[in-house]
Amino acid sequence: MRQAGRSLPEYRRLKEDHSILDLCRKPDLATEVTLQPVRRLGVDAAILFSDIVVPLMGLGIEVDIVPGVGPVFADPLRGKGDVDRIRQLDAEADVPFVLETIRQLVTELEVPLIGFSGAPFTLACYLIEGGPSKDHARTKALMYSDPSTWSDLMMRLAEMILAYTRAQVAAGARAIQLFDSWIGVVGRDDFEAHVKPAVAHILDGLQDLDVPRIYFGLAAGELLSSFGSLGADVIGIDWRIPLDEARERIGSDVAVQGNLDPATCLASTAVLDARAQEVLRRGGGTGHVFNLGHGVLPQTDPAVLSHLVELVHDWNGDG
Amino acid sequence: MRQAGRSLPEYRRLKEDHSILDLCRKPDLATEVTLQPVRRLGVDAAILFSDIVVPLMGLGIEVDIVPGVGPVFADPLRGKGDVDRIRQLDAEADVPFVLETIRQLVTELEVPLIGFSGAPFTLACYLIEGGPSKDHARTKALMYSDPSTWSDLMMRLAEMILAYTRAQVAAGARAIQLFDSWIGVVGRDDFEAHVKPAVAHILDGLQDLDVPRIYFGLAAGELLSSFGSLGADVIGIDWRIPLDEARERIGSDVAVQGNLDPATCLASTAVLDARAQEVLRRGGGTGHVFNLGHGVLPQTDPAVLSHLVELVHDWNGDG
Numbered sequence: 160m161r162q163a164g165r166s167l168p169e170y171r172r173l174k175e176d177h178s179i180l181d182l183c184r185k186p187d188l189a190t191e192v193t194l195q196p197v198r199r200l201g202v203d204a205a206i207l208f209s210d211i212v213v214p215l216m217g218l219g220i221e222v223d224i225v226p227g228v229g230p231v232f233a234d235p236l237r238g239k240g241d242v243d244r245i246r247q248l249d250a251e252a253d254v255p256f257v258l259e260t261i262r263q264l265v266t267e268l269e270v271p272l273i274g275f276s277g278a279p280f281t282l283a284c285y286l287i288e289g290g291p292s293k294d295h296a297r298t299k300a301l302m303y304s305d306p307s308t309w310s311d312l313m314m315r316l317a318e319m320i321l322a323y324t325r326a327q328v329a330a331g332a333r334a335i336q337l338f339d340s341w342i343g344v345v346g347r348d349d350f351e352a353h354v355k356p357a358v359a360h361i362l363d364g365l366q367d368l369d370v371p372r373i374y375f376g377l378a379a380g381e382l383l384s385s386f387g388s389l390g391a392d393v394i395g396i397d398w399r400i401p402l403d404e405a406r407e408r409i410g411s412d413v414a415v416q417g418n419l420d421p422a423t424c425l426a427s428t429a430v431l432d433a434r435a436q437e438v439l440r441r442g443g444g445t446g447h448v449f450n451l452g453h454g455v456l457p458q459t460d461p462a463v464l465s466h467l468v469e470l471v472h473d474w475n476g477d478g
Numbered sequence: 479m480r481q482a483g484r485s486l487p488e489y490r491r492l493k494e495d496h497s498i499l500d501l502c503r504k505p506d507l508a509t510e511v512t513l514q515p516v517r518r519l520g521v522d523a524a525i526l527f528s529d530i531v532v533p534l535m536g537l538g539i540e541v542d543i544v545p546g547v548g549p550v551f552a553d554p555l556r557g558k559g560d561v562d563r564i565r566q567l568d569a570e571a572d573v574p575f576v577l578e579t580i581r582q583l584v585t586e587l588e589v590p591l592i593g594f595s596g597a598p599f600t601l602a603c604y605l606i607e608g609g610p611s612k613d614h615a616r617t618k619a620l621m622y623s624d625p626s627t628w629s630d631l632m633m634r635l636a637e638m639i640l641a642y643t644r645a646q647v648a649a650g651a652r653a654i655q656l657f658d659s660w661i662g663v664v665g666r667d668d669f670e671a672h673v674k675p676a677v678a679h680i681l682d683g684l685q686d687l688d689v690p691r692i693y694f695g696l697a698a699g700e701l702l703s704s705f706g707s708l709g710a711d712v713i714g715i716d717w718r719i720p721l722d723e724a725r726e727r728i729g730s731d732v733a734v735q736g737n738l739d740p741a742t743c744l745a746s747t748a749v750l751d752a753r754a755q756e757v758l759r760r761g762g763g764t765g766h767v768f769n770l771g772h773g774v775l776p777q778t779d780p781a782v783l784s785h786l787v788e789l790v791h792d793w794n795g796d797g
Contacts (some may be wrong), residue, residue, distance in 0.1 A: 296775050300744035303753070343697065346718055347738070378662065381699050381718050399665055399700050420665070425619035434622070460665050 161206055162454030163196035163293070166461050170195055179224045183209050184260040193264055193272075199461060201468050204271045204334070205264065207327070209257060211277030211338060212285065214323045217253035218246060221285075229360040230293055235289030239302065239308045245286075245315035250326030257323075258330040265331035274332030276324050278339035278374070279316040279357040295344050302353050313357035328368045335365060336373040336395070343378030350382050355389065362390035373416060377453060380408070387411035398452030402441045417446040424451075424459045424467065435467060439474050480525055481773035482515035485780050489514055498543045499535070502528050505578040506793040512583055514590075518780060520787050523590045523653070524583065526646070528576060530596030530657060531604065533642045536572035537565060539605075547610055557620070558627045563607075564634035569645030576642075584650035593651030595643050597658035597693070598635040598676040614663050621672050632676035641685040647687045654684060655692040655714070664698030669701050674708065681709035692735060696772060699727070700704030706730035717771030721761045735767040743770075743778045743786065754786060758793050 164170040170192060173182065182188045192208040212222050212230045221233040234243060250258060252300045264272050277285075282296075287298045303307045324335045337358065345354060362372050375395025376382060387409040394413055396405045398420035405415055423434045439449060449471045455464065483489040489511060492501065501507045512526040531541050531549045540552040555563065569577060583591050596604075599617075606617045621628045643654045656677065664673060681691050681724045694714025695701060705713050706728040713732055715724045717739035724734055758768060768790045774783065 293743065294772070294775060296741040296744055296777070299739065299741035303742055303745040303749045343718075346720075348720075378697055401664075401665075401667075420618065422613065422615040422618035423622055425615055426622040430622045453613070456613060458615070 160196065160200065160202060160451055160455050160464060163200060163202075163461075163464060164192055164208065165457040166331050166455050166459040166464065167199060168223065168461075169199075179210055180213075183213055184256050186256050186263055189256070189260040190263045190267070193260070194267060194432060194462075197268065197270060200464050201472075204272070204273050205268055206273045206334065206336070207257075207261065207264070207275055209260075209275070211275075211282065211340075213254060213257060214248055214250075214276065214319055215282065215286065217248060217250075217323075218244065218319070220244060230285050231290045232286060233282070235297075236283075236286040236312075237297075239305065241444070242308060242312045242315065245312065245319060248322040249321045250323055253287040254323070254326075258326055261327055261330035261332055271333035272331060273334045273336055273338045273373070274324060274325075275338060276320045278337040278376075279313045279361075280337050280345065280354045281341045282316050282320075283312055284341045291379055295341055299349075302349065303440030306353065310356075313354065314360065317357040317360045321361050324361070324365060325368065328365070328370055332370070334371040334373060336375060337361065337391075339374065339376040339379070342382065345382070347381055347385060355385060359388075359390050366390070375416070380405075383408035384410060387413060393448060395450075396452065402438065402447065403443065405445075412446070414440065414446040414448065416450055417442075418452040419450070419467075421451045421453050421456045421459070424463050425456065428463075428466070431463065431467065432470060435470055435472065439471065439476075444476055479519065479521060479774050479783060481772055482521075482780075482783060483511055483527065485777040485778040485783065486514050486518065487540070487780075498529055499532075502532055503575050505575050505582055508575070508579040509582045510730060511587070512579070513586060515783075516587065516589060519783050520791075521589070522595055523592050523724065526576075526580065526583070526585055526594055526651065528579075528594070530594075530601065530659075532573060532576060532604065533567055533569075533595065533638055534601065536567055536569075536642075537563065537638070539563060549604050550609045551605060554616075555605040555631075556600075556616075558624065561627060561631045561634065564631065567638045567641040569642055573642070573645075577709060580646055580649035580651055581781060590652035591650060592645030592653045592655055592692070593643060594655045594657060595639045595646075597656040597661070597695075598632045598639065598680075599664065599673045600658050600660045601635050601639075602631055603660045605796060606760075614660055618663070618668075621668065625672065625698045628672060629675075631680065632673065633774065636676040636679045640680045641716065643680070644772050647684070647689055651689070653690040653692060655694060656680065657696040658693065660700070661695040664701070666694040666700055666704060669704055674704060678707075678709050685709070694735070699724075702727035703729060712767060714769075715771065721757065721766060725762075731765070733767065734761065735769055737771040738786075739767070740770045740772050740775045740778070743782050744775065747782075747785070750782065750786065751789060754789055755793070758790065758795075763795055 189208050197205045225231050258343050284295045284298045365372050371392045373393040374391040380400045396416050396417035402415050419438045423431050508527050516524045544550050603614045603617045684691050690711045692712040693710040699719045712735050715736035717737050738757045742750050
């Protein structure tokens with residue numbers, strides 16, 4: 160359960176003294192924060208605590224995470240002349256703290272660790288908009304107007320992400336998830352033409368490592384028919400579409416991950432149980448990794464998450 | 479083109495001296511702001527300048543529009559005990575300035591005026607979240623946990639919106655558009671069970687007035703198959719899905735409105751022209767109202783909008 164930490168008092172205490180980027184940069188703290196939800200909730204895998212801007216920061220790009228706002232870049236990327244800021248990442252030199260965190264984690268964890276990175280489109284949105292955006296209009300305007308600069312940017316980001324995630328696997332991560340949080344603002348033809356090649360390049364470049372490759376796009380129902388041929392082993396699905404329908408739309412034999420609405424964790428236990436069972440039923444038992452359709456909401460009661468983990472573990476297909 | 483005013487220097491000058499709610503409340507100013515894009519762009523219809531919180535403000539609910547943030551409610555609605563704040567609206571007494579604006583406008587306009595209101599789900603989101611929200615989790619938690627309170631709230635909002643939009647038509651509006659900006663966070667089963675009855679109640683209640691009823695849901699591709707039976711005459715489509723596919727999914731003979739991505743207005747003229755022609759072609763010529771798939775972006779050059787209006791007017795089906 161991604162971002163489960165946000166709901167835990169032990170994480171909030173750490174947040175009082177440390178910024179998010181501080182927590183990411185200090186292996187002891189990042190290890191502790193990654194372990195907190197695993198200890199408390201009994202989940203079947205851990206997901207690395209980090210932030211999607213970390214590899215960009217590793218390239219020397221100036222970025223701050225402003226509380227209540229999100230990542231803010233001092234000098235947004237605005238066109239052709241700025242693209243060469245995205246150079247190849249040397250993970251051991253540029254983000255040693257991430258790899259050190261992973262190496263610490265794998266000695267302590269009894270469950271597999273999932274590494275992660277933002278996907279190229281979503282990182283491009285942050286770089287180009289420079290801060291939060293509802294419409295990602297500058298990003299799309301560049302994509303529409305200057306396809307060659309756009310493609311150069313996407314492939315540079317793809318190479319960076321590939322180096323970043325390969326290094327995570329080398330350090331001990333046992334699966335890689337790519338998060339494409341903003342991909343839902345792109346139409347299908349544009350995804351095919353302007354985004355898919357970069358995502359496929361990363362997934363293809365991870366193939367020889369033999370770890371599950373998970374791709375998650377938020378609000379991406381319109382794009383599912385393009386996701387089956389991305390080269391992912393698992394497609395993450397948000398809560399907007401039932402898993403059996405998602406499978407049909409994807410149209411290949413990749414597994415699905417999801418897709419309980421995080422807001423159900425704020426509802427009554429009866430509602431939560433019924434909806435979780437519905438997800439399990441429509442997931443079909445095999446080729447389905449149960450999780451939430453998006454990150455845990457900060458106001459979630461951790462006891463509810465523990466209950467949910469038990470429910471999933473106890474499910475025997477007739478709930 | 480909704481929110482076209484935001485891109486105009488004459489609107490920005492007015493905004494220097496007046497808040498948005500000020501502009502809404504003063505008929506001379508609201509009239510002027512509604513007329514500005516019509517004068518400059520040569521569009522075929524005007525859309526009333528107002529804000530979706532106006533009828534709620536008319537009920538005496540305390541709300542402010544904070545620049546850069548959006549509507550903020552001093553005392554969010556949190557459960558059963560708060561629902562009776564949504565009483566029936568007496569438009570002539572509660573929001574006389576809206577009706578006065580419409581009456582002024584219809585004496586000055588040579589094109590039809592489209593009245594509008596927020597739809598029940600989106601207004602509920604604002605009331606319950608109290609401010610901007612990415613996940614609308616409190617709203618969904620209420621919907622999931624307490625369906626009877628939720629249904630009471632939705633039907634109260636529907637009655638309020640019906641009174642509000644009927645009064646707009648009586649004052650001279652020649653079409654009504656309902657905006658459901660946040661409906662894209664709801665799954666299809668929940669839309670059918672918890673939202674559709676209220677929207678259908680409004681659309682049905684407008685039927686005898688014999689004006690086109692337009693319903694627009696942002697990021698609502700997953701819900702289109704439910705929209706065909708809402709009772710709308712026109713379904714607004716954002717840019718995420720081509721109009722011919724949208725029509726198929728809607729599956730009835732309602733007209734469609736849309737759906738050029740507003741970000742294309744920031745791209746080169748060649749890209750804009752090609753994409754606008756693609757929208758016209760996939761719209762199919764009849765049963766299609768051309769507009770943008772969402773509001774005009776503030777950074778849009780007004781000359782580009784004028785060019786776009788000309789392009790649409792000159793289109794002869796072979797572009």
